[in-house]
Amino acid sequence: MKAPALRNLFRRQSLETPPATEEAALRSDRFRLDREADWRRLDTIVTMMEKGRLRRIPDDDVLALPALYRTAASSLSVARETSLDQAALAYLEALVQRAWFQVYRPQQGFFSWLRGFLGGGLSRSIQQIWLDICIALAAMVAGTITGWLLVSRDQEWYYALVPAGFTDSRVPGATRETLLESLAVQQDAQGLSAFAAYLFSNNAGVAILAFALGFAFGVPSVLLLVHNMAVLGAMWWLFSDAGLSWEFAAWLSVHGTTELFAILLAGAAGIHIGRSMAFPGARSIMAAAAGSGQRAAQVMAGVVLMLIVAAMLEAFPRQLLGMNERFLIGGSMLAIWLAYFFAVRPRKPALQLAHGE
Amino acid sequence: MRNLPDKRRRTVVTPEGIALPFTIGSRAARFGALLLDFLIIGLALLALTLLLIWMFGGLFSATDGTGAMNGAAEFLMIFYFLLLFAARYGYFLGFEMGPRGATPGKRLLGLRVAARDGGRLTAEAVIARNLLRDIEIFLPLVLIFSAPSGEGGPAGVAAAAWFACFMLFAVFNKDAMRAGDLIAGTWVVEAPRARLAAALSTSAAAASGTSSLTGARYDFSDSELGVYGEYELQTLERVLRDSNDDTIGQVAETICRKIGWTTGAGDERAFLEAFYAQLRARLEGGLRFGQRKADKYS
Numbered sequence: 001m002k003a004p005a006l007r008n009l010f011r012r013q014s015l016e017t018p019p020a021t022e023e024a025a026l027r028s029d030r031f032r033l034d035r036e037a038d039w040r041r042l043d044t045i046v047t048m049m050e051k052g053r054l055r056r057i058p059d060d061d062v063l064a065l066p067a068l069y070r071t072a073a074s075s076l077s078v079a080r081e082t083s084l085d086q087a088a089l090a091y092l093e094a095l096v097q098r099a100w101f102q103v104y105r106p107q108q109g110f111f112s113w114l115r116g117f118l119g120g121g122l123s124r125s126i127q128q129i130w131l132d133i134c135i136a137l138a139a140m141v142a143g144t145i146t147g148w149l150l151v152s153r154d155q156e157w158y159y160a161l162v163p164a165g166f167t168d169s170r171v172p173g174a175t176r177e178t179l180l181e182s183l184a185v186q187q188d189a190q191g192l193s194a195f196a197a198y199l200f201s202n203n204a205g206v207a208i209l210a211f212a213l214g215f216a217f218g219v220p221s222v223l224l225l226v227h228n229m230a231v232l233g234a235m236w237w238l239f240s241d242a243g244l245s246w247e248f249a250a251w252l253s254v255h256g257t258t259e260l261f262a263i264l265l266a267g268a269a270g271i272h273i274g275r276s277m278a279f280p281g282a283r284s285i286m287a288a289a290a291g292s293g294q295r296a297a298q299v300m301a302g303v304v305l306m307l308i309v310a311a312m313l314e315a316f317p318r319q320l321l322g323m324n325e326r327f328l329i330g331g332s333m334l335a336i337w338l339a340y341f342f343a344v345r346p347r348k349p350a351l352q353l354a355h356g357e
Numbered sequence: 358m359r360n361l362p363d364k365r366r367r368t369v370v371t372p373e374g375i376a377l378p379f380t381i382g383s384r385a386a387r388f389g390a391l392l393l394d395f396l397i398i399g400l401a402l403l404a405l406t407l408l409l410i411w412m413f414g415g416l417f418s419a420t421d422g423t424g425a426m427n428g429a430a431e432f433l434m435i436f437y438f439l440l441l442f443a444a445r446y447g448y449f450l451g452f453e454m455g456p457r458g459a460t461p462g463k464r465l466l467g468l469r470v471a472a473r474d475g476g477r478l479t480a481e482a483v484i485a486r487n488l489l490r491d492i493e494i495f496l497p498l499v500l501i502f503s504a505p506s507g508e509g510g511p512a513g514v515a516a517a518a519w520f521a522c523f524m525l526f527a528v529f530n531k532d533a534m535r536a537g538d539l540i541a542g543t544w545v546v547e548a549p550r551a552r553l554a555a556a557l558s559t560s561a562a563a564a565s566g567t568s569s570l571t572g573a574r575y576d577f578s579d580s581e582l583g584v585y586g587e588y589e590l591q592t593l594e595r596v597l598r599d600s601n602d603d604t605i606g607q608v609a610e611t612i613c614r615k616i617g618w619t620t621g622a623g624d625e626r627a628f629l630e631a632f633y634a635q636l637r638a639r640l641e642g643g644l645r646f647g648q649r650k651a652d653k654y655s
Binding site: 027028029032033036039040043049050051052070073076077081082083084085086087088090091093094095096097098100101102104105106107108109110113208211212213215216220273286287289290291292293294295296297298300301 | 371373375376377378379447450451454455456457458469471472473474475476477478479480481482483484485488489491492519520523536539540541542549550551552553554556557587590591594595598637640641644645
């Protein structure tokens, strides 16, 4: 134990006459008074940091923060063993906790996170869940084929699969002209933004659902993907039956390459969480869920951005352009996404994922 | 630490190997914080909406006769929807990534977000826990209200049940984690706020047992001090810090009765300070030799 500071010595001595037990009684308070200046300094720094006034903290204090934090922490463990001063203990516990929050707070603000996210964080997360993307892709392909086959066997399936919103004129037995009209180019963009907003919320709902259902070990995610793609397969059959395969593909490709890709990623993110909870390996289930959850959340943030882009594409260019332009836009969007996600291998992770990695 | 709810106490070991005590935020406080946050966002958006209407209201009434909006109004609508979206997510993300790790609602109720493993709270974790909020709250509400209508059939009911589990997730685990907390590796704890109170053993009565008021000496024997333990010491500490004359008088009287002293009235504070200092000296002395006396029964 350090020798008491002069100031405290004087105060102590003037008060302290009685024998050994009495002196020991004050030892814990002396310990406290010795270190109080350091605690108060740490308190001031932490308070400034909590108020977000980082710039105003002197350099000396910033450099001293880790040392002060450790000193306060060791004071706490000593005080727990030697002092019964409840108020000082509570203060010290709170101080160490607050200092811990500041030492281990998020290193980035929202905007620097966003920069890192767009500049490689998103691609990295997506590349890390490649296996789940493959599983989700297989489910989607299987779903499309199932939808097609079911409807081509028995047209009643069409009404079972396709939601009422789409069965206005697009029903089995509709003429080629009616179907072509539903794919037609509209002359102006009136009211399309509201349509875009509706589509966005609709698709975001499906994507979020695909992600959320992943918690049940990924199985419902796969089922949802299969079901949604079965709708697409059924509609594709309808149009190809009328000889409009290419027109339909062009109509779909404008936004579909972006939107279906986003739903694919959302499903993959859900499967990723489910898979890591089912097979956590050496980690605890909680640690595995936390590790995969943070990765999946990055992917989902990307999915939300993609869905916004998809809704814009769906409402405006799809309704306004001819067939070739539609293919051009859809194809180039797909190429852009693929290049962005997979072409560049991001260097090293800027941040280590904290949980069990 | 008896006065704190033990069920919510947790100890986390930081990367430096320090055992830090935490108190899990109560579910009621968290619900209240959520309501407050939504109230704040709602009011801010309402004010903004009114401002926009006041500034640009003319655009919407000036239709071209077909009932459709004109270009400027449509642009404004898109801007507005994006703003609503950004406000909801930006509010939670911005504040929880900030230095206090808490939204204003959480701050008001003394809560904050922390990493469960004692390590760094990452931006990814904050994103993960906030992305799931929609799934936990809004989707379930929609499904639960639509399920009884039977529109979705048995699948709709099943989905409603599934999402109800999501919604009530925090009720069914002892750490009060939302599903978002689970996958983000976070939890919500009480934010500590404690002031350093003055050291109690610096007054004359505490240090020497001599009252500065009357000059009386209070010296307690070992057997007199031996009747109480740490719990009574902490109670006494609170009484002295609260400095309520009535309580001090009552407590002094109780102690006198217990140890068989008779003192005059008027000098209770000095008496208690002396008793506190000597009791603490005795108990801390024992502490150093590994002997603890938890309360008067032990």
